[in-house]
Amino acid sequence: MNARVLDRTLIYGSAILLAVWVLIPFYIIAVSAFTPQARIFDFPKPLLPTAFSTDTMQFFVEARGVVPSVINSLLVALATIAFGLTLGTPAGYALARFHFRGREAFQVIVLATKMFPIAILSIPLAVTFLQLGLYDNLLAVALVHTAMALPFIILVTGGVFVAVSHELEEAAQTLGCTRWGAFLRVALPLALPGLAAAAIFTFVISWNEVFAATILTLRTRTLPALVLAGLGTSPLGFKFAGGLFMAMPAIVFIFLIRRYLMNLWGSR
Numbered sequence: 512m513n514a515r516v517l518d519r520t521l522i523y524g525s526a527i528l529l530a531v532w533v534l535i536p537f538y539i540i541a542v543s544a545f546t547p548q549a550r551i552f553d554f555p556k557p558l559l560p561t562a563f564s565t566d567t568m569q570f571f572v573e574a575r576g577v578v579p580s581v582i583n584s585l586l587v588a589l590a591t592i593a594f595g596l597t598l599g600t601p602a603g604y605a606l607a608r609f610h611f612r613g614r615e616a617f618q619v620i621v622l623a624t625k626m627f628p629i630a631i632l633s634i635p636l637a638v639t640f641l642q643l644g645l646y647d648n649l650l651a652v653a654l655v656h657t658a659m660a661l662p663f664i665i666l667v668t669g670g671v672f673v674a675v676s677h678e679l680e681e682a683a684q685t686l687g688c689t690r691w692g693a694f695l696r697v698a699l700p701l702a703l704p705g706l707a708a709a710a711i712f713t714f715v716i717s718w719n720e721v722f723a724a725t726i727l728t729l730r731t732r733t734l735p736a737l738v739l740a741g742l743g744t745s746p747l748g749f750k751f752a753g754g755l756f757m758a759m760p761a762i763v764f765i766f767l768i769r770r771y772l773m774n775l776w777g778s779r
Contacts, residue, residue, distance in 0.1 A: 537758060543751040544568055551748050571752030580737040583649055584718055585760070587733055590653035591717040592710050595664045598657070600706065603668030604694065608677065621662045629659070633726045640727060647729045655727065656717040663716070664709045671705025672698060707768045715761050 543551060547564040571577060606618065636655060637646065645651040675698050683693040699706075721735035728736060738745075738753040745753075 540751055540754045540758070543748075544571075544755040546751075548746075548748050551751070567748040568752050568755075571749055571756060574749065576732065576737055577734070577756075580732050580734045581756070583731055584733040584735070587649050587653045587656060587724075588714050588717040590649070591656040591660060592713045594653060594657040595660045595713045596706060596710065599661050599664030599709065600668050600699075600702075602665045603670075604672050604698070606665070606669040607672035607675075621665050624658075624662055629655075629722050633722070636723070637726055646727065647731055649728075649731055651727050652724050652733065653717075655723040656713075656720055659720065659723075660713040660716045663712050667705055667709040667712065668702065671702045671708075674705075675701045711765055711768060714764050718761055719757070 542560050544567055545563055545565065546553075546560065546567065547562055548566055548570070550562060551567065606614065640646045640648070640651045643651075645654075679697050679701075680690075680693040683697045684690065688696060719735060721733075721739050724733040724736040725739060732740065734753075734757055738750075738757065742750065
């Protein structure tokens with residue numbers, strides 16, 4: 512009993528320390544974003560904030576181009592989720608259910624796409640989208656983000672569909688469902704927690720991605736691209752507020768979709 516208690520104490524203690532280590536930078540950014548601009552250079556920072564002001568956040572929100580860039584980021588992230596799940600879910604299902612020639616090679620190719628950094632593809636991508644008339648277009652950014660997120664989506668959804676009982680689909684087919692109907696009515700609802708996890712990964716990848724958005728846009732900037740463009744000339748308060756503003760939507764998205772993750776982990 513004592514050994515079990517010790518093991519649980521070590522596990523929970525390690526988890527708490529890791530969580531604190533991860534949350535410290537976010538806490539500092541959040542405190543600084545709501546610190547009066549006159550005191551933002553104070554050092555060392557107090558553990559508990561002694562002054563609260565929305566001036567820094569208001570300054571950031573009212574800065575030129577911030578609100579349109581937030582809307583652009585949301586549109587690109589949602590389009591990336593739609594494109595990614597539309598393409599990745601059938602691919603993951605096919606890997607989980609069918610055995611075909613080249614199946615292992617396809618899995619390797621999916622993983623190999625992550626070997627190529629986006630930096631070496633920047634010029635070919637820019638030239639391609641210029642030729643297609645999609646340069647400085649949110650659709651181009653969403654397509655690139657979809658290509659970046661698709662390997663994760665395929666791997667996650669493939670693992671989820673492996674865990675879904677194949678016998679349930681066969682039973683649905685014996686009761687009159689087609690193969691497509693069994694997928695929509697049986698397999699897909701059971702896989703929703705995994706699809707929610709894939710959607711979270713996709714949203715975070717798209718929302719935080721900055722390089723492709725910077726290369727492919729000039730006027731229709733996403734929020735990370737806008738913050739990066741003004742990083743060298745913007746005041747410190749702008750940077751803190753921008754960091755908090757970039758982190759919050761992903762946190763809110765995870766909070767809204769958390770119940771699907773709880774179902775995936777077996778919690779109620």
